[in-house]
Amino acid sequence: xxxxxxxxxxxxxxxxxxxxxxxxxxxxxxxxxxxxxxxxxxxxxxxxxxxxxxxxxxxxxxxxxxxxxxxxxxxxxxxxxxxxxxxxxxxxxxxxxxxxxxxxxxxxxxxxxxxxxxxxxxxxxxxxxxxxxxxxxxxxxxxxxxxxxxxxxxxxxxxxxxxxxxxxxxxxxxxxxxxxxxxxxxxxxxxxxxxxxxxxxxxxxxxxxxxxxxxxxxxxxxxxxxxxxxxxxxxxxxxxxxxxxxxxxxxxxxxxxxxxxxxxxxxxxxxxxxxxxxxxxxxxxxxxxxxxxxxxxxxxxxxxxxxxxxxxxxxxxxxxxxxxxxxxxxxxxxxxxxxxxxxxxxxxxxxxxxxxxxxxxxxxxxxxxxxxxxxxxxxxxxxxxxxxxxxxxxxxxxxxxxxxxxxxxxxxxx
Amino acid sequence: xxxxxxxxxxxxxxxxxxxxxxxxxxxxxxxxxxxxxxxxxxxxxxxxxxxxxxxxxxxxxxxxxxxxxxxxxxxxxxxxxxxxxxxxxxxxxxxxxxxxxxxxxxxxxxxxxxxxxxxxxxxxxxxxxxxxxxxxxxxxxxxxxxxxxxxxxxxxxxxxxxxxxxxxxxxxxxxxxxxxxxxxxxxxxxxxxxxxxxxxxxxxxxxxxxxxxxxxxxxxxxxxxxxxxxxxxxxxxxxxxxxxxxxxxxxxxxxxxxxxxxxxxxxxxxxxxxxxxxxxxxxxxxxxxxxxxxxxxxxxxxxxxxxxxxxxxxxxxxxxxxxxxxxxxxxxxxxxxxxxxxxxxxxxxxxxxxxxxxxxxxxxxxxxxxxxxxxxxxxxxxxxxxxxxxxxxxxxxxxxxxxxxxxxxxxxxx
Numbered sequence: 001x002x003x004x005x006x007x008x009x010x011x012x013x014x015x016x017x018x019x020x021x022x023x024x025x026x027x028x029x030x031x032x033x034x035x036x037x038x039x040x041x042x043x044x045x046x047x048x049x050x051x052x053x054x055x056x057x058x059x060x061x062x063x064x065x066x067x068x069x070x071x072x073x074x075x076x077x078x079x080x081x082x083x084x085x086x087x088x089x090x091x092x093x094x095x096x097x098x099x100x101x102x103x104x105x106x107x108x109x110x111x112x113x114x115x116x117x118x119x120x121x122x123x124x125x126x127x128x129x130x131x132x133x134x135x136x137x138x139x140x141x142x143x144x145x146x147x148x149x150x151x152x153x154x155x156x157x158x159x160x161x162x163x164x165x166x167x168x169x170x171x172x173x174x175x176x177x178x179x180x181x182x183x184x185x186x187x188x189x190x191x192x193x194x195x196x197x198x199x200x201x202x203x204x205x206x207x208x209x210x211x212x213x214x215x216x217x218x219x220x221x222x223x224x225x226x227x228x229x230x231x232x233x234x235x236x237x238x239x240x241x242x243x244x245x246x247x248x249x250x251x252x253x254x255x256x257x258x259x260x261x262x263x264x265x266x267x268x269x270x271x272x273x274x275x276x277x278x279x280x281x282x283x284x285x286x287x288x289x290x291x292x293x294x295x296x297x298x299x300x301x302x303x304x305x306x307x308x309x310x311x312x313x314x315x316x317x318x319x320x321x322x323x324x325x326x327x328x329x330x331x332x333x334x335x336x337x338x339x340x341x342x343x344x345x346x347x348x349x350x351x352x353x354x355x356x357x358x359x360x361x362x363x364x365x366x367x368x369x370x371x372x373x374x375x376x377x378x379x380x381x382x383x384x385x386x387x388x389x390x391x392x393x394x395x396x397x398x399x400x401x402x403x404x405x406x407x408x409x410x411x412x413x414x
Numbered sequence: 415x416x417x418x419x420x421x422x423x424x425x426x427x428x429x430x431x432x433x434x435x436x437x438x439x440x441x442x443x444x445x446x447x448x449x450x451x452x453x454x455x456x457x458x459x460x461x462x463x464x465x466x467x468x469x470x471x472x473x474x475x476x477x478x479x480x481x482x483x484x485x486x487x488x489x490x491x492x493x494x495x496x497x498x499x500x501x502x503x504x505x506x507x508x509x510x511x512x513x514x515x516x517x518x519x520x521x522x523x524x525x526x527x528x529x530x531x532x533x534x535x536x537x538x539x540x541x542x543x544x545x546x547x548x549x550x551x552x553x554x555x556x557x558x559x560x561x562x563x564x565x566x567x568x569x570x571x572x573x574x575x576x577x578x579x580x581x582x583x584x585x586x587x588x589x590x591x592x593x594x595x596x597x598x599x600x601x602x603x604x605x606x607x608x609x610x611x612x613x614x615x616x617x618x619x620x621x622x623x624x625x626x627x628x629x630x631x632x633x634x635x636x637x638x639x640x641x642x643x644x645x646x647x648x649x650x651x652x653x654x655x656x657x658x659x660x661x662x663x664x665x666x667x668x669x670x671x672x673x674x675x676x677x678x679x680x681x682x683x684x685x686x687x688x689x690x691x692x693x694x695x696x697x698x699x700x701x702x703x704x705x706x707x708x709x710x711x712x713x714x715x716x717x718x719x720x721x722x723x724x725x726x727x728x729x730x731x732x733x734x735x736x737x738x739x740x741x742x743x744x745x746x747x748x749x750x751x752x753x754x755x756x757x758x759x760x761x762x763x764x765x766x767x768x769x770x771x772x773x774x775x776x777x778x779x780x781x782x783x784x785x786x787x788x789x790x791x792x793x794x795x796x797x798x799x800x801x802x803x804x805x806x807x808x809x810x811x812x813x814x815x816x817x818x819x820x821x822x823x824x825x826x827x828x
Contacts, residue, residue: 016587045591045593072587073587074584074587074591078590078591078592079591079592080592081592166721166816166817167715169816170488170715170719170720170721171714173430173486173487173490173718173819174430174487174488174717174718175714176488176492177430177489177493178459178494179462179492202814202816206814206816206817206818276693296711296715297710299708300585300708300710301584301710303588304584304585304587304588305581307721307722308722310815387814387815390814390815392815393812399620400616400619400620401576401724401801401805401806402580402583402621402804403583403621404620405621407621
């Protein structure tokens with residue numbers, strides 16, 4: 001463990017969240033105060049900013065504007081979905097990263113993202129170690145999907161969950177206003193893990209919300225689904241349904257691929273492109289039952305709805321960024337900041353460190369025992385887990401009745 | 415003008431809004447205090463509740479729960495889209511309404527809704543007058559579409575506009591995070607009038623927002639649209655586009671009907687069913703330009719997002735309901751409450767009364783001179799008009815981190 005003096009870089013990667021900038025702020029404010037740090041850089045669009053030698057000099061930002069990052073959604077430094085190759089196969093990118101690190105005397109590198117970002121972080125960490133370049137590298141977790149391994153939960157999840165539950169409550173008031181029975185299908189993000197879709201069930205706890213909830217953790221069967229819907233429709237008329245975009249059948253095929261071929265379009269990490277499932281399922285139900293069905297997709301809205309962010313999530317995201325810096329400054333490297341929930345009835349959360357290699361490319365699923373037997377609902381254990389994460393209201397500043405987001409100068413270092 | 419003693423009924427009709435219940439509350443609280451009023455009823459699902467003899471006895475509600483109506487979205491009494499026939503053609507429904515009015519000694523009738531609701535209100539008023547039944551009838555405006563004639567603006571619009579502008583600001587932060595150019599198409603409600611879609615332009619005023627805005631007021635041409643998009647894409651890469659669901663070509667055909675036949679499905683008032691336009695336009699652009707395009711439909715969310723309601727809108731909605739009761743109690747009938755904006759630089763709004771017959775079935779459009787010449791953007795006059803309406807944040811009470819909505823007992827009167 002070595003205390004190094006030099007510059008630091010922080011980068012953001014993967015899909016944005018409402019609080020990913022709060023983590024950057026936590027890290028940057030700590031770095032700006034530290035006597036070890038000569039310069040604080042933000043990588044433009046994650047690791048591609050390092051490769052392109054495009055670093056923002058955050059030392060030149062107005063601290064008051066930086067402070068607004070706490071309430072500004074989506075990656076303020078820009079994001080990427082760039083996948084580094086294995087350096088034993090092709091080390092071109094790594095050589096370039098080392099070159100840039102040397103150019104700016106970078107001794108601290110922070111990467112703020114999800115599974116894939118921790119993979120990037122871990123690879124860079126190994127390469128630097130193997131090449132004898134001293135640099136402390138810490139991952140800062142972020143994902144609305146909440147699927148990072150090794151942490152109780154992820155910054156970004158609580159705010160997205162609060163949006164999902166709040167909007168489901170509002171929509172449940174909306175779709176019920178007419179006398180004629182009505183069915184609503186809501187599509188929620190989550191390719192493999194159903195954490196965010198499960199949050200729809202919190203609405204029901206406090207009023208009205210989805211009657212049926214389908215997560216990717218349980219194989220989805222169209223015939224059973226239609227039975228569930230038809231049975232409830234017969235019993236109560238109106239039915240509200242929440243489905244994860246990533247529901248798959250027993251053979252592993254995405255249900256969305258039944259209707260379109262967009263699920264076969266892949267991104268750089270080989271992930272399928274989702275969307276359109278709600279509209280297609282709505283149409284399917286309408287044709288079967290001859291009832292009014294509306295499909296609603298929360299789409300990107302759910303990952304940037306900072307106006308309804310969870311205060312708990314904002315503070316924990318900040319705390320994660322700060323903890324990352326403190327760990328690195330104390331000489332620790334090759335770790336990801338994780339959250340540990342204290343035992344006992346009162347919610348309390350502290351940061352711990354886990355090995356980067358252990359978190360990279362692993363996904364944490366909703367435990368099967370938190371899902372009901374039929375696989376169409378979520379059990380109370382989930383609410384116990386999730387409710388503390390959505391507590392508290394944001395104090396997002398407003399201007400002219402609208403959010404006042406950070407306006408960074410983003411001066412590129414030369 | 416007669417001061418009548420008896421019961422009052424309030425009903426809600428048409429598509430809900432975030433503040434339609436605030437209007438009910440304004441009316442009901444005034445009625446509960448009035449010595450003229452023997453009973454306060456809420457019609458279940460608008461006029462159909464009167465026809466079905468299903469009236470909620472609001473006198474039996476807990477005043478604290480009623481007070482929560484100020485922050486509870488969507489028609490708490492239920493809504494309908496029932497169209498009354500002309501009573502000269504078929505007076506069956508009117509006879510039934512009169513029967514129910516007599517049964518409960520109803521001397522005050524308030525109807526809270528949009529164009530079609532004012533039509534209903536006006537017809538009932540005429541019928542009662544022609545049949546010598548003394549009853550004061552007042553319409554309370556409500557529509558997120560803001561298209562009611564005779565009023566500066568409508569309760570419900572400010573909150574929906576605040577949601578639209580806020581979400582466009584958040585989405586503009588989201589879709590820009592990647593380096594690759596990206597195009598976003600946002601579909602906003604508004605069948606004939608573009609008021610709500612125009613609100614998307616407020617986002618740009620305070621940060622980032624749609625570059626192109628298309629309202630139904632200007633004929634839409636697919637070729638010019640693609641030219642606008644391609645040109646901006648070439649110039650700046652990312653392009654954000656807001657379209658009204660109701661955009662039509664010069665021949666009057668809905669653009670949504672180019673892609674599907676849902677636009678040909680009509681509701682009880684002969685209105686086309688919209689939706690799916692964003693996804694279809696996104697696909698169209700993607701095929702033409704070969705760029706990543708995301709289509710987002712705000713769908714029902716925009717009309718019930720009470721967590722981001724405008725405080726100005728909430729208070730004005732309450733004021734409209736209260737003014738309706740006060741007018742009726744002072745002996746006035748056959749009017750709709752309208753808003754008049756004071757002259758001068760400071761925003762001030764007061765209620766006035768307009769003839770029901772003058773407002774029924776008329777629609778107020780965005781003035782052509784507030785739209786740019788090319789018909790792909792909104793001019794500053796619109797922001798001057800709309801900004802005061804979105805000011806102030808809701809004080810919606812929360813429970814467990816989620817909205818605490820009114821839970822009415824809804825005891826049916828017998």
